[in-house]
Amino acid sequence: GAGVxxxxxxxxxxxxxxxxxxxxxxxxxxxxxxYRQSLGQGLEFLIYFQGNSAPDKSxxxxxxxxAERTGGSVSxxxxxxxxxxxxxxxxxxxxxxxxxxxxxxxxSGTQLSVL
Amino acid sequence: xxxxxxxxxxxxxxxxxxxxxxxxxxxTGYPSLFWYVQYPGEGLQLLLKATKADDKGSNxxxxxxxxxxxxxxxxxxxxxxxxxxxxxFCALTPAxxxxxxxxxxxxxGTRLTIIP
Numbered sequence: 001g002a003g004v005x006x007x008x009x010x011x012x013x014x015x016x017x018x019x020x021x022x023x024x025x026x027x028x029x030x031x032x033x034x035y036r037q038s039l040g041q042g043l044e045f046l047i048y049f050q051g052n053s054a055p056d057k058s059x060x061x062x063x064x065x066x067a068e069r070t071g072g073s074v075s076x077x078x079x080x081x082x083x084x085x086x087x088x089x090x091x092x093x094x095x096x097x098x099x100x101x102x103x104x105x106x107x108s109g110t111q112l113s114v115l
Numbered sequence: 116x117x118x119x120x121x122x123x124x125x126x127x128x129x130x131x132x133x134x135x136x137x138x139x140x141x142x143t144g145y146p147s148l149f150w151y152v153q154y155p156g157e158g159l160q161l162l163l164k165a166t167k168a169d170d171k172g173s174n175x176x177x178x179x180x181x182x183x184x185x186x187x188x189x190x191x192x193x194x195x196x197x198x199x200x201x202x203x204f205c206a207l208t209p210a211x212x213x214x215x216x217x218x219x220x221x222x223x224g225t226r227l228t229i230i231p
Contacts, residue, residue, distance in 0.1 A: 003158065004158065033219075035219075035221075037224075040223065041223060042119065042121075042204070042220075042221040042222050042223040042224065043159075043204065043206075043219070043221035044221075045218040045219065045220070048218065056218070058218075059218065091158075091159065093159070103161045104159075104161065104219065105158070105160070106151075106153075106158035106159035106160065107158050108156070108157065108158045109158070
């Protein structure tokens, strides 16, 4: 596609349920990032994938969060047993080679609301 | 650790006014500095960047100068337009490059509204 695509754009779930958020990066981009933006907070780094290397998971806030990237393209961020504090906008970004090129292309995000 | 502090918003200006959005950072060495912008209904996109001290990034009439002595990267525009209404994010990446340094650290964002 022309840009980074995320789905769903909005997700409302009940506390304790699991959710999956999807990201389709720009075709050919080897680097993929997940960030989240909570109300009144800056963008918080979650996880980074680069090619076939092991992902940098250092930003994941708890073991309820996990992400995978299949075939070096589509990525899924999974949040298990959601909590109200997980409510945020989850942003995915991709770039051609990682920040060597210093330009990330962001999707429009998934607004997650945990009731 | 690394951090970015931005001017709190929201900021409301009249068209053709002068704009400054302050940004200061905390980091070791010489990080790369960025301004990203998010227009209504769109994803974040890179506005400008600077990778070394005294560099000036510029794009779409916006400018920001990397000031090592004041650890600042303030965003300026001489005459704003209604179409500049957006949320602006200051960000940095750590000095040097190796795997693990790719994380952008963002500020909280400043919402700018320009009224005709």
